[in-house]
Amino acid sequence: MRIATWNVNGLRARLDFVKHWLAERAPDVVGFQELKLTDDQFPHADFEALGYRCLTHGQKSWNGVAILSKLPLEPIEAGLPGQAEFGARLIRARVGEGPRALDFTTLYCPNGKDLDHEDYPRKLAWFEALRGWAEGFVRADESAVLCGDFNIVPTPLDSWSEEELAGSIFHTDAERERYAALLAVGLRDLYREREPATKAFSWWDYRGGAFHRRQGLRIDMLLGTPAVVARLRSVEIDREYRKKKGELTPSDHAPVVAVLDAE
């Protein structure tokens, strides 16, 4: 089973690029973030033509998440309880059947903007709500994945310049504590399971040639329960899809992909 997460930065602007990736990489289950469209604007037919069923939780202009699956897909819930006013940022479904079924959630976590902005304390509170919510169903012996754009750089290894950025947004102790508390309910970072010491990024600013200067952050994660880690065969950040494809503009995020054993 090939699973993936990708912040597409606007699905209408990215549709042809995303379809190219789906056709080439053929993931079984994908979480998308930053759709920037309403549910009625979601291009279901384009994805059905590639073999995917989709569940969406969108809104006008901003945020928005979706799950695409080639496997049977059953909705569980949409929206983080108590946090609806902070945007459409969470969707959860059961994918697959029998012992290979996966409890799959994708998240677009708040950005926070900067430490003086009102969104920053709201971001911390949102993560506390997320931890409490996850605690309600995460179990070590059941396969569950939480994936998405976390908008937190978990450790200095995940930043292109901890020296310059320590203490600034994405790099604060308060954010890192909230992220660590989420993992403490029983989730592991699948990328770090396989690459414990590799400096690698999943996001690069569009400005200033950041991608080519290797100035990025690792903020897009696939988190899994121990039952998922036991099934983990490989994981990679798909940097090829942070590059332009002909005339098609990439997202500022790369997809993150993992392969799990069937059971």
Added chain:
DNA sequence: ATGTCCACTAGGAGTGGA
């Protein structure tokens, strides 16, 4: 160079968000 890109409002180019 805070240097790009997306969506919105508007019916062209500026604004807000990331």
